[in-house]
Amino acid sequence: MIDAPSASVSSRPRRVGQWLLVVRPLLRNAKARTGVAIFLFFGLVALLAPILSPYNPHLTIFAPGASPSAAHWLGTTQSGQDILSQMIWGTRQPLEIALGAGLLTTLIAVGIGISAGLFGGVYDEILMLITNIFLILPGLVVVIVISSYLSSANNLMISLVITVTSWPWGARVLRAQTLNLKSKDFVKAAIVAGEMRFRLAFFEVLPNMTSLVASNFFFTCLYAVVTAASLQFLGLGNINTVSWGSILYWANNSQALMIGAWWWFVPPGLAIGLLGAAFALINFGIDELTNPRLRREAK
Amino acid sequence: MAPSPSPSGRRNGSGAVPPRCEGRGLPSHAMKYLLRRVLFYLVAFWATITLNFFLPRLMPGNPAEALMSKFGGRLNPLALHAIAIAFGLNVHESLWTQYGQYLVQVMHGNLGTSLTFYPASVFSVIAAALPWTLGLVGLSTVISFALGIGIGALSAWRHGGRFDTFMSTFFTFTYAFPYFWIALTFLYVVGFLWGALPLSGAYTTGLIPGLSWSFVLNVLRHGILPAFTIVFTSLGYWAVNMRNTMITTLSEDYVVMAEAKGLTLRQILIGYAGRNAILPNITGFAMSLGFIVAGAILTEIVFSYPGIGYLLFQAVQQEDYPLIQGILLIVAFAVLAANFVADLMYSLLDPRVTIGESQ
Numbered sequence: 001m002i003d004a005p006s007a008s009v010s011s012r013p014r015r016v017g018q019w020l021l022v023v024r025p026l027l028r029n030a031k032a033r034t035g036v037a038i039f040l041f042f043g044l045v046a047l048l049a050p051i052l053s054p055y056n057p058h059l060t061i062f063a064p065g066a067s068p069s070a071a072h073w074l075g076t077t078q079s080g081q082d083i084l085s086q087m088i089w090g091t092r093q094p095l096e097i098a099l100g101a102g103l104l105t106t107l108i109a110v111g112i113g114i115s116a117g118l119f120g121g122v123y124d125e126i127l128m129l130i131t132n133i134f135l136i137l138p139g140l141v142v143v144i145v146i147s148s149y150l151s152s153a154n155n156l157m158i159s160l161v162i163t164v165t166s167w168p169w170g171a172r173v174l175r176a177q178t179l180n181l182k183s184k185d186f187v188k189a190a191i192v193a194g195e196m197r198f199r200l201a202f203f204e205v206l207p208n209m210t211s212l213v214a215s216n217f218f219f220t221c222l223y224a225v226v227t228a229a230s231l232q233f234l235g236l237g238n239i240n241t242v243s244w245g246s247i248l249y250w251a252n253n254s255q256a257l258m259i260g261a262w263w264w265f266v267p268p269g270l271a272i273g274l275l276g277a278a279f280a281l282i283n284f285g286i287d288e289l290t291n292p293r294l295r296r297e298a299k
Numbered sequence: 300m301a302p303s304p305s306p307s308g309r310r311n312g313s314g315a316v317p318p319r320c321e322g323r324g325l326p327s328h329a330m331k332y333l334l335r336r337v338l339f340y341l342v343a344f345w346a347t348i349t350l351n352f353f354l355p356r357l358m359p360g361n362p363a364e365a366l367m368s369k370f371g372g373r374l375n376p377l378a379l380h381a382i383a384i385a386f387g388l389n390v391h392e393s394l395w396t397q398y399g400q401y402l403v404q405v406m407h408g409n410l411g412t413s414l415t416f417y418p419a420s421v422f423s424v425i426a427a428a429l430p431w432t433l434g435l436v437g438l439s440t441v442i443s444f445a446l447g448i449g450i451g452a453l454s455a456w457r458h459g460g461r462f463d464t465f466m467s468t469f470f471t472f473t474y475a476f477p478y479f480w481i482a483l484t485f486l487y488v489v490g491f492l493w494g495a496l497p498l499s500g501a502y503t504t505g506l507i508p509g510l511s512w513s514f515v516l517n518v519l520r521h522g523i524l525p526a527f528t529i530v531f532t533s534l535g536y537w538a539v540n541m542r543n544t545m546i547t548t549l550s551e552d553y554v555v556m557a558e559a560k561g562l563t564l565r566q567i568l569i570g571y572a573g574r575n576a577i578l579p580n581i582t583g584f585a586m587s588l589g590f591i592v593a594g595a596i597l598t599e600i601v602f603s604y605p606g607i608g609y610l611l612f613q614a615v616q617q618e619d620y621p622l623i624q625g626i627l628l629i630v631a632f633a634v635l636a637a638n639f640v641a642d643l644m645y646s647l648l649d650p651r652v653t654i655g656e657s658q
Contacts, residue, residue: 129339129342132339132343133342133343133346133347136343136634136635136638137347137631137634138630138631138634140596140597141596141611141626141627141630142627144596144611144615145354145615145623145624145626145627146354148615148618148623149354149355222475225475226475226477226478229477229480230477230478230479230597233477233479233597234597234600234612234615235616236615248479248480252483257483257486257487257491258491265483265487268480269476269477269480269483269484272475272476272477272480273472273475273476273477273480274475275475276474276475276476276477277471277472277474277475277476279475280471280474280475281471284467284471291543
């Protein structure tokens with residue numbers, strides 16, 4: 001798992017087409033392809049929400065608690081909102097939070113991991129001490145506690161809170177890989193040649209851990225989707241915005257299951273699970289790509 | 300990277316194992332390693348206390364101010380003073396004096412007074428909830444670990460086969476689905492539709508807790524559904540980890556050797572590959588023991604199970620900040636203690652870690 005793609009370690013990587021080098025084999029992997037397809041589907045739904053949504057998700061003018069029908073494919077809530085419209089508009093928040101937290105986490109993990117590995121010494125010791133402390137703090141508890149101090153949180157704030165608990169894992173893995181690369185000839189050569197540290201980090205080290213960085217990104221997305229939904233479900237995000245998690249919050253608050261309103265409760269859960277699974281599948285695909293032993297044996 | 304068997308070193312304590320301290324059970328480098336770890340955990344605990352102190356102060360608008368006006372008439376001055384110290388409302392004193400006072404309070408085990416369960420102390424409220432969580436989540440974690448390791452090892456043996464493909468797909472989804480949603484679904488189907496098991500709580504309200512047979516049975520009946528949910532959602536983690544380490548281990552030369560010798564599947568799986576593949580999972584297990592205290596927050600909330608997770612939920616809903624702070628501290632302490640146990644176990648099981656660390 002720690003090994004970088006063997007093709008790019010031994011020789012200096014080609015910079016042009018670097019991304020194609022990663023993306024093309026990834027799409028050849030069945031798991032990753034499924035994951036990408038699910039992700040693109042939700043992405044489209046989120047983008048086209050104003051067109052796709054049959055009604056305004058906030059409107060409370062419909063017959064309350066109605067089961068699925070031609071007019072309301074997924075029925076209505078106890079207060080007479082169209083659930084399909086809520087589901088469609090509710091796609092945006094989980095996606096925004098997942099990508100936001102994924103991006104923030106990856107930036108911090110890359111920054112701390114590579115610099116600690118490259119510079120070493122006291123700088124490395126201190127950064128790793130902080131990383132290890134954050135690593136063993138129980139994530140969900142910290143997230144819940146911080147959110148409880150915030151009176152109401154927007155998407156950016158939720159992403160930030162999730163980032164606080166998710167960056168150390170990546171930082172540690174990327175530092176280990178940096179140390180590994182530092183002992184390779186091409187990095188040693190670059191150091192001897194007097195390359196600037198900035199250049200060293202971004203042109204020698206970073207391109208050789210693309211798969212680790214990507215894996216870290218998608219793992220964080222998965223974690224963020226589930227965590228954000230949990231926060232919303234507990235009423236700790238902003239329950240007045242429309243999202244899958246807040247639909248579940250209101251469904252649970254109105255005892256949706258006890259009155260048999262499965263159409264209110266099942267779709268958001270399935271959607272969260274599917275989006276999470278999409279990120280997990282992409283990650284498994286990357287894992288199989290970089291660790292050939294995990295690949296299915298040819299038959 | 301994969302652990303290799305070193306019969307000479309591990310079995311009879313000669314050869315590869317470095318010299319031991321005189322009259323001591325552990326080699327000197329292991330002591331040095333453990334000392335380093337103890338130091339780390341002390342620093343980590345101090346950092347958690349510090350974080351706990353500064354978090355509410357960093358938030359936009361001090362949350363405690365709203366709290367003081369809410370509870371102002373109902374609490375006695377002593378409790379108000381304690382909250383003032385904990386949340387920095389005492390404007391006469393500098394931040395550092397407040398910090399010092401807070402450290403002293405925590406060191407004396409004084410976590411303040413709970414507002415929700417006033418006048419009970421935070422410490423006693425947490426102490427009452429802790430056994431429920433330890434029992435429920437502890438037992439489920441052990442079951443989940445044992446099952447997951449077994450399934451993972453089998454998946455790895457026939458990897459790419461039908462069992463493996465089914466399990467991998469299945470776990471991808473249990474891993475991605477939100478716990479609370481799965482818990483609610485079980486609650487609805489088993490508890491509500493079938494009426495087979497109780498819906499909430501740890502025992503029927505009105506029963507007097509004691510060691511009577513009927514009470515124990517009642518507690519067990521209430522525990523089945525939440526425990527099943529925890530096992531169901533956490534099984535995949537162990538199975539996937541074990542599968543992946545096992546696949547790596549199975550391709551080692553000594554496993555091929557065992558196969559060539561004509562040993563049975565059972566012998567190879569348990570005695571050869573399993574022993575080595577389980578190593579990293581044991582550390583994971585010890586670490587997860589720390590997360591037991593906090594690990595099932597959502598399950599506890601869904602089933603209104605009176606453990607630490609449900610307590611945290613109540614505290615958050617009531618804006619009981621002293622209780623929230625207290626729970627964070629206790630949970631962090633549990634995690635640190637369990638991690639230390641994990642370090643201890645690993646240095647005993649795999650002496651190589653201590654050598655690597657001291658060099």
